[in-house]
Structures are given as C-alpha cells and as structure tokens.
Amino acid sequence: MNVTDAQPDSAPDFENWSCPLPLRSHDRVVIGHGGGGKLSAELIEHLFLPAFGRVEGAEMHDAATLTLTGSAGGRLAFSTDSYVVRPLFFPGGCIGDLAVNGTINDVAMSGAVPIALSAGFIVEEGLELATLGTVAERMGDAARAAGVPIVTGDTKVVDAGLADGLYVNTAGVGVIPEGVDIRPSRATPGDVVIVSGPIGLHGVAVMSQREGLEFGTEIRSDSAALHGLVAAMLAACADVHVLRDPTRGGLAASLCEIAASACVGVEYDEASLPVPAEVAAACSFLGLDPMHIANEGKLVAFVAAADVDDVMAAMLSHEHGREARVVGRVVDGHPGVVVARTRLGATRVVDLPLGEQLPRIC
C-alpha cells in the first residue's frame, strides 16, 4: 500500500469516546475471563481486588514489588503465572519452558534480576510419566539456560478427566537493582515506545499446532527469557520508565493497560509494527489482529526520547533485541487512550480486547 493514498486525518472524538460494548454481566466464568483482556480486568477489579484488598501504592504490574525490612534489605519482585496451554508441546517450546520463561519475564519487567523459581504441577491421573519427565527436563534446561534455578515445587494429581494432561504454575522472585524504578504509571508524554522484535509468533505457533493449520513455513513460538535483554538495556540507561511483556491480549492489551495506568495517550504507527509475513498471512486468513496475539519472548519499553539511542543500541546488540523497533510515542492528548496511526494516515482507537482471540495459548 502506498502512503500517498493517505486519507484526511479522521481522528475520533476522544472527549466523548466510550466503549461501544455494554458492561458484561455474567454469573458464570467464561473462557474470556482468562484471556488477559477486559473480562480479566473486570475479574481483577471487581472480584479479586475487593476480596484481597488493595495494597497501598501498588500498581497493576507483571510483578509485585516487596520492600524488605528487618534482617533483610532491598527490594524484591514477586510474580506468578499458571499455564494451561494446549497442546503441551508446540513448535518452539512446551508448557514447561514456557512457564519458566514466562515467569522470568514477569519478574524482569520490573527491572529485577530473577533469582529463583518455584514449580507447581497439577497432573491428570494416567498422564504418561515420560511426558511429565520431558516437560520437567525442558523446564530444567530453560532454567539452566537462564541461570535461574527452580528451588521449590509441588505436585498434585487429580482424577482422569479432571485436567487436560498437565497444568503448570511457576512463581518467581527477583532482586530489583538500586535506582531502578520501572512501572506502568511512569509513562510520560514524550516517551518513545520500543518493541523488542517481531510480534504474534507465539499465539500463531500454538494455534497452528492445535488446529493442524499450515502456513507454508513452520511458525515457531518466540518463547524466551528476557532478563538478559533487560539487564543490557538498564546498563545502557538505568532510567527505563516502563517495561511489559505483551503476552495474553497481545501488544494492544499492554499498551492499553499502560495508557490507562499512567493516564497518558499512546500512539503507534501500524506501518512500523514488526509483523512477520507468515504471522500477517495467518492473521489475514483467520481474521485475527497481530496486535492482539500473545508473545512470549518480546517486551515493550517506554523510554525518554533522550535515552532512545542508548537503549536501542543496547537492544540491537542483544540476541533477543536485534530486531527492536521504535513503534510509537506517548502524547499529550487523549489520556488513557491508545490510538493507531494507519498506513493511510488516519487514526483509530485501539481498545483492550474483550477476551483472548486464541484461548489457552499460555
């Protein structure tokens, strides 16, 4: 498409903008409640936070921050994720390495150095021990590759039929270096938005495997541990403002959550999004939006404009950031709203997805 075909800027009326969908009202859990979109956010806002209590000053983040006192000192990052991906094995990974990398990434997104993982297994009676063994080996391999040991664990077995083979939970603890303050509400007008590489690979890889779809070339999950990339970025610039790994809900959900959290406008250029040709083809074929598809080895970073060159240089020379790109910016207008600038020069509002286009992807 040629950008000279551009239409006049048809910016929406942000002042009076509201979500076109009515509030959802359910009395039972639906698949979308686990999708990382609006239904998940509603569950957290209206069910979990009132029940657990809001922690003073806490932000919705990939990991919680704990300040140590007493006989210990410093700040910790602490995070957990359960994994129910189907199938257990897919091109580029399995539920085990996915769980290890995913929790390492959640911890790393607060700038922390991950130091230890836990592993909890819920196993269906009748699962082949060889399958459990392979998953455990892949977890061990991923943990060793990342230098983050699995130090504690638990196994429960449920009756045949009451789990889909195997569910895995991982939790992780990391140490936040002094001077590092990375959280969604630090997104500031003028910040530049960087994506660390091609998007959409994980979701499309799992779905292709599950549904037996083929798109010419095999699409492999991007599952990877990103704490090394984060450390390289922080070595170049300790004042990174925001980091997030765009898993469930994709990059769109991450940007929407950060915009809402910091109450700033975020804009990105569709033309600059790193969407691999095979992901674009699969999405076009299936009517999906690559911005909504889960990634498991990518991060989005918000940094001050003055720091972009340093951060980009560090990313481009790191294995997991060598295809990093600037894709957008934080703007003064439309606080809390994410806007895409299309290839035609028009703008459109990007909304948090309702659920997940591709359930049980992680």
Add this chain to the structure above:
Amino acid sequence: MNVTDAQPDSAPDFENWSCPLPLRSHDRVVIGHGGGGKLSAELIEHLFLPAFGRVEGAEMHDAATLTLTGSAGGRLAFSTDSYVVRPLFFPGGCIGDLAVNGTINDVAMSGAVPIALSAGFIVEEGLELATLGTVAERMGDAARAAGVPIVTGDTKVVDAGLADGLYVNTAGVGVIPEGVDIRPSRATPGDVVIVSGPIGLHGVAVMSQREGLEFGTEIRSDSAALHGLVAAMLAACADVHVLRDPTRGGLAASLCEIAASACVGVEYDEASLPVPAEVAAACSFLGLDPMHIANEGKLVAFVAAADVDDVMAAMLSHEHGREARVVGRVVDGHPGVVVARTRLGATRVVDLPLGEQLPRIC
C-alpha cells in the same frame, strides 16, 4: 488398655530391615504420585531433581532458602503449593483459606516471617462467579488475619470438564531472622519431638464432607496459619532444630522424612499422640491410621532436651499450641528409621506411606 499388659519388647532387626514392598514401576501417573508419600518422593528423586538439577547444599524442606546478594541482603524462604481439594468447601474452611494458610505454614517451617503471597487460579468454564468470589473472599480474610498480603496473581480458564471447578496455587516469600537455622538435617540424638496439638482433623473433616459420613459430632478442619506460633517458639528459643507441618502423608510422613534427612532414629509413643476421640472413631471405622492423615494447622518440632521447657511454655500459651505435647525423641539407634512404641510397650517400624489414604485432601 492397661500398660501392665505389656509384652516383651519385640524390637525389629533394624540392621537387616528393608521395605517389604517392591519398588514401584509405573509408566503413567497414578493418584498416589500426588499423595506426599513414597510415590511422591520417588517422583521428586527420580524425575524432578534430575531434571531441575540439585541445588548445592539444599535440603528437601517445606520451603527453599535463598541468600540475597547484590543490592539486597538477608535470607528468604520461598515455597509453593497447588490445591485441588474436593469438595471446595468443607467444615472449617475452603480451598482458598487452606491455600493461604498452607503456604504461610510452609514458609514459616523454616522459621521465616512470611511477607507476601501470590495466588494463581485455574478455573473451569461455567463455575459460578459467586463461588470464585467466595473463595477469593475467604483467601483475603485468611491473608488479612495472618497479616500476609496477597500481592500478585493470575487466572486461567479451561474448558468445562477440564478442571474440578477450581484449582488454586499459592506461593509465598518470607524473611528468615538472623541466627535461625531450622532444617530437617538438624535433628540430633537427644532432641525431643513436640506436636502442637490434636492430629488428623483436616483429613477426616474433608473426607466426611466428601463421602457424606457422619461421626456424631461435626469434625472441623484445623486449617490455621502457624507463623505466629513459630515466632513465639523462636522468641523462647532461637535454636529450634526442625519444624514441619504434617500435611499430606500425615505425621508419619513428616517423621520419616526428617529421620531420613538427618540420618537419625526417631521414636514416638503411641499413647502420647494427641488423637481426638472423633478422629480415632472415624479412623477405626474406616481402617485408617491417624498418623497418616493430613493436618493443616499443626506442626511438629524437634528441639534440644534442654530447651523443651521453654519451647513448651511458649507453645502452651499460644492459641495454636495450647494442646502441644511431647510425643517422642531422637535416638542413637536405627538411623533413618522411625519406630512407634505401642501401648503394649512393643515397638514397630513406621514407614512412609505409599500414597495418600485420602486423595485430594489439599
């Protein structure tokens, strides 16, 4: 029964003793692999530890110990448990408070002060939101009562039929006070074994509810957070040697694991076991052994004989220890083997149970 009926001491021949059961050989997961007995131990020993790698100097303990370096300092305890108890609600608790108390206890059994919990939910599509809401409220209530906040979480939803309503994972982090060194291998000949109160209540309560059995009076789970009791014990005597909460596999499994870990002999007196009459009746009726039944609000402590009076005094004046009792001792003979002294004065070897007599109790 009158102890003057005592038989001559028929001590087993420990030198040549071996487990009468052949080694299990399975190619599929069976329910017992999640029971906290021998099958669980084999899974850890032969599958998880080879896959994850053994951490140098680490012991099999309720929680792992992390030594902080860099910008943080001190020692942390880190633990996780998944909960698949059926039914979700039972006399004295539900899956939610059980998960909170259980993980607090695992952290506290290293002497640590628990500081934060994570909560991961795997929910079956179609579960009533009100059920999830009640479980979350009970978790929040338990966390507030314990003073240990739930700071991070995750929810996944699986298709109807692929979970039994709801599974919960909790992980916990705590700070180990300076000078405290509590671990199984510190059990030493001469140590006294203390149990904090009546045993067998949790397992019998859940099973009664599940099977619709009635035993005259309602038996309620003992689910409770024990970090306050541990703190009181440590205030009286910082040199507690071993703590463990006898959950899956019961007190028998805890004693067997500690005896094996420290390579010491452990002896206890059946007559001194605090078995409530209703638990004894239920066990007698069902052919179960109270020593093998899960507890969720009890601990077993190993302390030097010189410290027993101080520790017992602290326990007896604490809400969760007021029925504490000395039940046994660590002896010079039969290293790694637990021996029960019966009411008749005879002795018998107590073995790690194979699986769990009552599956899905936690």
